[in-house]
Amino acid sequence: MTEALMFDLDNTLYSEKSGMETRVLRAINEFVGAILDLPPDKANRVRREGVRYYGTTLEWLIFEKGFDDSEAYFSYIHPEEEAELLGPDPELKAILDSLPYPKIVLTNSPFEHAQRVLAALGVEDRFQAIYDIRFNGLVGKPHPKSFLRAIEAAGFKVESTVFVDDLPKYILGYQALGGRSILKDEGRRFLDKGFERIESLAELNFLL
Numbered sequence: 001m002t003e004a005l006m007f008d009l010d011n012t013l014y015s016e017k018s019g020m021e022t023r024v025l026r027a028i029n030e031f032v033g034a035i036l037d038l039p040p041d042k043a044n045r046v047r048r049e050g051v052r053y054y055g056t057t058l059e060w061l062i063f064e065k066g067f068d069d070s071e072a073y074f075s076y077i078h079p080e081e082e083a084e085l086l087g088p089d090p091e092l093k094a095i096l097d098s099l100p101y102p103k104i105v106l107t108n109s110p111f112e113h114a115q116r117v118l119a120a121l122g123v124e125d126r127f128q129a130i131y132d133i134r135f136n137g138l139v140g141k142p143h144p145k146s147f148l149r150a151i152e153a154a155g156f157k158v159e160s161t162v163f164v165d166d167l168p169k170y171i172l173g174y175q176a177l178g179g180r181s182i183l184k185d186e187g188r189r190f191l192d193k194g195f196e197r198i199e200s201l202a203e204l205n206f207l208l
């Protein structure tokens with residue numbers, strides 16, 4: 001039985017068509033390129049190869065590349081004006097309000113990014129709490145602890161908390177704990193992978 005909802009932030013609470021994540025990714029590749037002394041496109045290839053074994057690019061940089069300035073990383077990839085690509089989303093607000101469960105956000109981004117995004121969308125008061133990458137000691141999804149710490153802090157239980165994310169890697173991580181997860185597959189990229197999936201959050205009403 002569903003008693004609570006745990007949402008990813010980026011490309012889950014807003015559309016990938018916003019261009020927000022594309023911009024973040026460009027900044028990540030610039031940052032990685034500067035550290036590894038590579039042009040951004042080459043940095044992207046190296047990063048994508050390396051990050052397969054980690055939850056995030058930052059983790060990979062820390063554990064494989066000896067990087068130790070996470071705050072510089074966050075401020076470069078999440079500049080203060082970053083949420084300008086997003087605007088108020090009354091439909092999202094209505095969808096959230098139609099789901100009668102307490103809700104939290106679990107994100108591999110820093111808190112200030114999540115705050116800016118939720119404020120831009122106009123839904124910051126619809127969530128009980130935001131659990132960010134610092135909360136998880138910079139080791140985020142799909143590590144079991146990242147899910148478990150957020151759920152415990154929120155007073156939820158894995159067996160009754162449904163997790164919604166746009167990345168299969170994180171969906172699988174929560175499933176491994178015995179939790180129910182739903183993939184937001186806006187781009188219809190994972191039709192045949194056997195995930196419980198939706199293309200927009202409005203569909204949650206039919207599944208919960």
Ligand SMILES: [Mg+2]
Nearest residue numbers: 008010011166
């Ligand atoms: Mg996401």
